[in-house]
Amino acid sequence: MAILRIIIIFFLFQVKSYSLIEVDITRGNLNPLPIAVSPLATDKDSKKKFENEVKIDDLGAEISKVVENNLMTSGLFNPLPKDSFLQEPDIAHFKPRFEDWKLIKAQALITGKVEYINEKLRVEFRMWDVLAAKEIMALAFTTVPSNWRRVGHIITDKVYERLTGEKGYFDTRIIYVAEEGPKTQRIKKLAIMDQDGFNTKYLTLGNELVLTPRFNPTNQMVTYLSYFRNLPRVYLLDIETGIQEVVGDFPGMTFAPRFSPDGKKIIMSFATGGNSDIYTMDLENRVVERITNHPSIDTSPSYSPDGKYICFNSDRSGYQQIYIMNSDGSNVKRISFGRGLYGTPVWSPRGDLIAFTKLHSGKFYIGVMRTDGKGERLLTENFYQEAPSWSPNGRVLVFYRETKTDEKGEGFSAKLWSIDLTGYNERQVPTKTDASDPSWSSLLSN
Amino acid sequence: MTKNIIISSGLHLIILLIATLSLPFLGKKPISLPPIVSVELIQITDKTNIPFAPKAKKIIEKVKKKEKERLVSEQAPPKKVKKEKPDAVPLPDKKIEKVKKIEKKKQNPVKEDTEVKQVSEFEKDEIFDTNKIAALIDKSKQELAETTKKTNKITQSDDINMTNNTLTLSEEDALKAQIFGCWSIPLGLPYNENLLVRIKLQLKPDGTVVKSEILDHARMNKPGQGFYKVLAESALRAVRLCQPLRVPSTGYERWKDLQLNFDAKEMLQG
Numbered sequence: 001m002a003i004l005r006i007i008i009i010f011f012l013f014q015v016k017s018y019s020l021i022e023v024d025i026t027r028g029n030l031n032p033l034p035i036a037v038s039p040l041a042t043d044k045d046s047k048k049k050f051e052n053e054v055k056i057d058d059l060g061a062e063i064s065k066v067v068e069n070n071l072m073t074s075g076l077f078n079p080l081p082k083d084s085f086l087q088e089p090d091i092a093h094f095k096p097r098f099e100d101w102k103l104i105k106a107q108a109l110i111t112g113k114v115e116y117i118n119e120k121l122r123v124e125f126r127m128w129d130v131l132a133a134k135e136i137m138a139l140a141f142t143t144v145p146s147n148w149r150r151v152g153h154i155i156t157d158k159v160y161e162r163l164t165g166e167k168g169y170f171d172t173r174i175i176y177v178a179e180e181g182p183k184t185q186r187i188k189k190l191a192i193m194d195q196d197g198f199n200t201k202y203l204t205l206g207n208e209l210v211l212t213p214r215f216n217p218t219n220q221m222v223t224y225l226s227y228f229r230n231l232p233r234v235y236l237l238d239i240e241t242g243i244q245e246v247v248g249d250f251p252g253m254t255f256a257p258r259f260s261p262d263g264k265k266i267i268m269s270f271a272t273g274g275n276s277d278i279y280t281m282d283l284e285n286r287v288v289e290r291i292t293n294h295p296s297i298d299t300s301p302s303y304s305p306d307g308k309y310i311c312f313n314s315d316r317s318g319y320q321q322i323y324i325m326n327s328d329g330s331n332v333k334r335i336s337f338g339r340g341l342y343g344t345p346v347w348s349p350r351g352d353l354i355a356f357t358k359l360h361s362g363k364f365y366i367g368v369m370r371t372d373g374k375g376e377r378l379l380t381e382n383f384y385q386e387a388p389s390w391s392p393n394g395r396v397l398v399f400y401r402e403t404k405t406d407e408k409g410e411g412f413s414a415k416l417w418s419i420d421l422t423g424y425n426e427r428q429v430p431t432k433t434d435a436s437d438p439s440w441s442s443l444l445s446n
Numbered sequence: 447m448t449k450n451i452i453i454s455s456g457l458h459l460i461i462l463l464i465a466t467l468s469l470p471f472l473g474k475k476p477i478s479l480p481p482i483v484s485v486e487l488i489q490i491t492d493k494t495n496i497p498f499a500p501k502a503k504k505i506i507e508k509v510k511k512k513e514k515e516r517l518v519s520e521q522a523p524p525k526k527v528k529k530e531k532p533d534a535v536p537l538p539d540k541k542i543e544k545v546k547k548i549e550k551k552k553q554n555p556v557k558e559d560t561e562v563k564q565v566s567e568f569e570k571d572e573i574f575d576t577n578k579i580a581a582l583i584d585k586s587k588q589e590l591a592e593t594t595k596k597t598n599k600i601t602q603s604d605d606i607n608m609t610n611n612t613l614t615l616s617e618e619d620a621l622k623a624q625i626f627g628c629w630s631i632p633l634g635l636p637y638n639e640n641l642l643v644r645i646k647l648q649l650k651p652d653g654t655v656v657k658s659e660i661l662d663h664a665r666m667n668k669p670g671q672g673f674y675k676v677l678a679e680s681a682l683r684a685v686r687l688c689q690p691l692r693v694p695s696t697g698y699e700r701w702k703d704l705q706l707n708f709d710a711k712e713m714l715q716g
Contacts, residue, residue, distance in 0.1 A: 020646075021613055022705045023621055026712045028629030028684070076633050107630070107683055129679070131686040164634030165676035395634065422633065 030422075032078035033163065036106035036130075037068045039082065040123065041090035046116035054145050060089070060114040063123065066152025067110065067159070069196060070170045073418075074160065074396075075425030080106055089113075093126065098133040106130050110159060121145040125155050127162060137162050149198060154445050169391035170195060173441045174398060175213045175222055176416060178202065179434040183412050190224060192239065195391075195440070197430030203237060212387075212437050216259040219441040223247065223257040223266055234268050236283075248281050248288060256300050261307045267291070269299040278312055278329075291329040302354075303327070304347045304371075311335075311345040311354050311371075322356055324371065335373030344387055347371075349442075350394035353421075357386040357399075366399050366419065379423040392442045396420045398429060400436040613694065613701065620692045629684035629708065635673050637714035643674070643681045647704045653690035658682060661705075681708040 040060030042050070050059040071077035085092075086100040093111035101109050112125030124140040139158060141151050150171060157168030178191035178200075190203040190210050203222070204210055211232075213224035222237045228246070234257040237244040248254065252272030259266060265280045278291040278301045292298045296316035303310055311324045322336040322345045336342040340360025347354055351371075358365040358378065364385045367378040385401035402414045414436045416429040429438075613621070635641060644661040660682070666675045685691075685706065693701055 020703055020705050021701055022707055023613070023618055025622060025625050025629065025681075025684075025706055025708045027622075027626045028631040028680075028708075028710065028713060029627060030633060030713070031630055033630050033632075107687070129683070131683050163676065164632045165673035166634035393634075 032076055033107055034078045034080055034105050035071060035108045035110065035159075035163075036080045036085060036101055036104065037064050037071070037082075038085060038087070038092045038109065038111045039064045039089045040112035040114045040125065041088075041093055042114045046114060049116040050114075050121070050145060054148065056148075059121070059145075059148055060112070063114065063148055063152045063155070064110075064112070066149055066196070067156050070153065070156035071159065073196070073427055075420055075422070076160075076164060080104055093124075096128055096130075098128070098130050101128075101130045108136075108159075108163060110155070112155075116145070117142075119145075121148060121151070123148075123151045123155070127159055149194065150444070153194070153196075157443070157445070166395065167393045167443065169393045169396060169440075169443070171443055171445045172392060173215075173219065173444065174389075174416070174429070174438050175203075175215060175441070176400075176431070176435045176438040177210055177213065178431070179414055179436060180206075190222070190237070191431075191433075191435070193431070195429075200432050203239065203242070212256060212439075214258045214439045215441045216263040217261060217442060218263060219444060221259075221263070223259060225255050225257065234266065236266075248286065254279075258302055260303050261305055267301045267303065267310065269301070271297075278310070291327075292325070292332075293329075300344050302346045305349055305351045309347075309371075311347055313343045313345055313356075322354065322369075322373070324354075335371070336369065336376075337373065338376055346388055346390060348390050348394040349392055353394070355388040355390060355397055357388065366397060368397075368421065377423070379419050379421070380417075380426055385417070387437050389438050389440045391418075391440050396425075398438045398440055400438060402436075617694045624688050624692045625684055625706070628688040630680060631710045631713050632673075632676050632680050633714075635677060635710055635714055637711065639671075639673065641677060641710040641714065643678045643708040645678075645681055645685065645706045645708065647685065647691075647706065649691065649693060649702050649704060651698045651702075653693040655685060655689050655691070658685055677708070677710060681706070684708070 039058070040063050042058060042060040047058065050056060056062055068079040071079050084104045086103070087097055089111065090113065091097075092109070093113050096109055096111065107130055109128040109130050110125060111128070112123060115122045115124075120142050121144065122140060122142045125138070126135055127137040128134065129136045137158065139155075141154060143151060153171040156170040160166075160168035160170065172195045173192055174195055175190065175192045178189045180187045180189075187206040188210050189206040190213055191200055192203060193200040204226075209227045211225040213222050215222060220239055222239060224235055224237065225232050226235050227233070232253045232255050233250075234247040234254040235244050236247055247257065247266055247268070250270055250272075252270060254268050254270050257266050257268040260280070264284065265282055267278065267280045269276050270279045275295055276297045276299055277293060278298050280289045280291060281287070282289075291301070291310065292312070292314075294314070294316055296314050297320075298312055298314045298316075301310050301312040308327055309324050310327055311322060313320050314323050315321070316323075317334060320341040320343055321334055322342045323332055323334050325332040335354075336356070338358070338360075340358050342356050342358050344357045345354050346356070348368075353368045354371055355366065355368050358367055363381055364383070365378040366380050366385060366388050367376060369376040379397070382401050383403065385399055388397040388399040390397060396418050397420075398416055398418045400414055401417050402412060405413050414434045416431055416435045416438050417426060418429050419426045429435075612618075642662075646659045646661055647655055648657040650656055660678050662674075665671050666678065668674075691704075693704075
């Protein structure tokens with residue numbers, strides 16, 4: 001009887017079970033993330049003081065514009081128009097009404113406030129996940145008021161890192177050759193500016209021709225090529241002091257200089273008797289070391305981020321191609337095998353890719369390939385463009401492009417352009433004059 | 447003597463005759479059986495989702511309306527402001543002084559040591575109880591193992607108890623299409639890494655999310671896996687943005703717990 005009861009109970013309570021349903025999501029959209037950058041709130045007293053000191057009406061709003069512009073140019077974010085915002089900046093910074101921000105389709109929100117404290121600018125900002133209705137980051141910075149643009153760049157770097165998972169590249173500078181005048185009588189000066197084109201400063205007067213400036217890892221020194229008595233020579237320039245010196249006393253031409261990743265050496269090409277090879281010079285003891293020894297033209301050397309390898313271009317195969325070798329010059333391997341000529345190879349700061357200029361069928365391309373030469377991708381094509389330089393996070397390239405200014409093909413203009421690794425986000429980098437030979441610094445605030 | 451030889455050879459012949467007639471199968475090749483092909487039987491009703499009778503339809507719609515009304519009122523919670531206030535920025539003055547001292551040396555803006563607390567929900571979990579997370583992961587593994595066991599070896603009793611534990615193709619497609627549109631994949635991810643985020647959801651009958659849980663939570667704290675947090679957050683954002691999810695109108699018990707496996711690799715490798 002008891003057994004019968006148990007059996008009845010068993011059948012009565014037997015419930016249907018379900019295994020967990022799994023759904024694979026392998027696609028998404030690559031649309032820029034909608035983000036709302038609320039103007040940073042400023043109290044009345046601070047507003048007046050900033051107006052007196054930096055001659056800016058609403059510093060909070062200006063800083064938010066810097067952030068907004070940076071995010072937009074990255075191509076990964078879509079800053080929403082400010083006139084659609086429903087909440088006042090000061091209240092939004094205290095506690096956002098997430099329903100209002102959801103209404104305008106914002107997925108992330110940046111709020112902040114700006115204060116004048118003890119003659120210093122203090123900026124506080126927070127980032128909110130609108131859909132989760134939560135704060136995800138909050139930081140504050142203090143600096144001299146004249147540094148307000150940098151605060152905007154640093155905020156962008158923090159936002160970028162939090163939302164993309166990789167370091168930003170906004171608090172950086174670009175050094176380039178500023179060009180003025182007709183093509184036959186071009187005046188070329190070294191110039192430095194913020195990555196967004198602001199705060200341009202000229203480092204040389206334009207008396208001598210200057211080319212290929214490159215930062216050292218601390219961003220304090222620049223190495224570049226300049227003509228002295230009609231002979232191209234590699235120079236070193238201290239940006240802070242303005243002191244410059246010739247690197248080494250070579251009997252022939254030296255060119256295409258670049259720092260080693262530790263900043264202790266300069267690697268460059270040295271040409272004599274129609275042959276050009278790659279050399280390094282130790283900046284402490286000035287010892288020169290020959291790296292390549294081949295009767296071909298070896299030039300444009302660039303170290304890998306760990307300093308173990310060097311990529312360069314050479315015409316030893318009959319055509320200009322890209323090669324890599326160990327940093328002592330051993331184990332030389334050709335890595336480019338595509339049609340056309342390859343030049344100006346630059347190793348990515350991430351170490352995974354090499355950027356290059358390619359000339360094929362009368363057109364110039366900026367492209368990237370893996371360090372074994374595989375996976376070549378051409379990012380942009382034009383009439384004339386070259387000299388790519390990596391952003392410090394290895395995601396964006398800056399290069400220069402020459403264009404004809406009229407239909408007859410006469411006139412000429414050179415401008416800086418940037419393109420990201422997707423190849424879709426191509427933008428002109430604003431410069432005051434014509435510009436060429438850009439070099440991107442590492443992050444200033446590390 | 448000759449007689450004996452004749453008898454002997456005759457007997458041998460008889461034996462040979464019997465052997466050749468009675469053992470012919472020895473010469474034949476073994477029968478080759480065709481390979482077994484398993485065929486999955488699926489009820490057509492599951493695939494086509496034939497509309498139900500008009501009377502039943504009306505009743506279900508009425509019930510749905512009621513549910514919706516009820517859910518709307520539930521979805522307007524009072525603002526939970528006070529609890530988050532302690533996490534907010536107002537920073538101790540002493541720390542600001544410290545920062546200023548450093549500034550005198552450098553002209554660069556200096557990041558203050560803020561007492562900012564991470565507020566994303568999985569971070570909170572991490573801070574409070576790491577063992578709990580480990581348990582969750584183990585649990586998820588167990589669950590996975592169980593599900594694979596169940597799907598691989600279905601006993602007769604299981605077969606009776608488990609009714610249709612998958613979504614139909616059209617149901618799955620509808621859900622996928624909805625989430626594809628909501629998921630903004632962060633482009634900065636390293637495409638040579640494992641980019642799989644598994645999220646377990648608990649759903650209401652109308653498809654709104656009651657609870658979401660990242661199954662590989664511990665991965666966020668591993669060195670070199672910082673991108674995983676960003677990826678996981680983007681997946682969670684997609685779920686929140688999409689809700690209510692396009693779930694089937696029937697069979698709530700079947701899909702009230704759902705696992706979404708977000709994998710960005712295919713997209714980023716292009």
